[in-house]
Amino acid sequence: MHKFKSYFAPWLPYLLVAAAILLLAALPEHMQAALSYSRDGIADAQYWRLVTGHLLHSNNWHLLMNLGGLLLAMLLHAGCFSYRQLAAHWLLCAVAISVLLYVGSEQIRIYVGLSGLLHAMLTLGALKDIQLKINTGWLLLAGLIVKVSFEQWHGPDEDLAKLINASVATDAHLYGVVSALALGLPAIIWLNTKKAQQH
Numbered sequence: 001m002h003k004f005k006s007y008f009a010p011w012l013p014y015l016l017v018a019a020a021i022l023l024l025a026a027l028p029e030h031m032q033a034a035l036s037y038s039r040d041g042i043a044d045a046q047y048w049r050l051v052t053g054h055l056l057h058s059n060n061w062h063l064l065m066n067l068g069g070l071l072l073a074m075l076l077h078a079g080c081f082s083y084r085q086l087a088a089h090w091l092l093c094a095v096a097i098s099v100l101l102y103v104g105s106e107q108i109r110i111y112v113g114l115s116g117l118l119h120a121m122l123t124l125g126a127l128k129d130i131q132l133k134i135n136t137g138w139l140l141l142a143g144l145i146v147k148v149s150f151e152q153w154h155g156p157d158e159d160l161a162k163l164i165n166a167s168v169a170t171d172a173h174l175y176g177v178v179s180a181l182a183l184g185l186p187a188i189i190w191l192n193t194k195k196a197q198q199h
Contacts, residue, residue, distance in 0.1 A: 010079030013086045018070055021055050021114065025063055032056050037098055037111035050098035051091065056112040062164035066114040073118060076140075077125035089183060093120035096179035097172055105171040116169065119144060119176030127184035148174045 024032065037053030038046070057063040081089065097116040101108055123144055129137025148170070156168035 011074055013083055014070055014074035014078060017055075017090075017114075018067055021057070021063065021067065021070075024052075024055050025057060025060075032112075037101065039102060039106070039109045042098070042102055051094045053098065053112050054094045054114055054117045057114075058112055058164050062113060065164070066118065069118040070114065070121075073121040073125065076122070077128060080125060080128045089124055089180075090117065090121070092183060093117055093124075093176065093179045096182070097175045100175040100179070101169070101172060104175075105169075108169055108171065111169050111172060113169070113172070116172030116176040119148065119173045120180040123177045123180035124184050127180070127188060131188050144177055148177050 024035065027035075035049065035052040036056050037049050041049050057066060094117050097120065098111075101111060122140065126137045126141035126144065129140065131137075151170035151173060156170050160168050
């Protein structure tokens with residue numbers, strides 16, 4: 001039993017996020033509307049929307065795709081961070097993405113979905129790999145940067161927008177990567193500086 005718990009312990013934060021997403025998906029539409037990222041709502045001091053909007057989805061396809069992304073993030077980097085670190089990272093990045101949407105993407109009035117935060121999760125994982133001298137971290141980070149750069153240049157995928165019945169908020173993907181870099185890079189620099197001073 002102890003081995004079973006130890007084996008699944010790194011997955012727990014991701015499973016809790018998945019459970020929260022599924023529970024919120026079961027809420028009536030009017031309750032989901034009260035939790036989604038809403039530019040007007042945030043302007044009216046409904047600050048919970050800065051976080052809760054990331055856990056809602058436009059339809060079942062959108063939900064399934066983001067659960068798949070969460071599974072990928074879990075398989076790649078579960079166990080790389082403590083529970084406390086994950087909670088802090090995810091909360092800070094969720095708020096940062098929403099604030100950047102509010103400040104830098106005035107055209108986005110309503111936003112739901114985990115994709116921005118997934119980009120942050122994957123970026124933080126890539127930075128952790130780089131810190132641990134795992135070369136695939138550089139490949140993942142480069143892939144994410146190329147992806148969000150292409151999206152900014154090319155614009156959102158129209159076929160995907162039809163599938164999820166909502167506009168693809170590519171700005172949220174960009175802000176996810178940016179917020180994770182802003183959070184993760186200083187930590188790596190500090191740790192490397194500390195190691196250099198010890199030698």
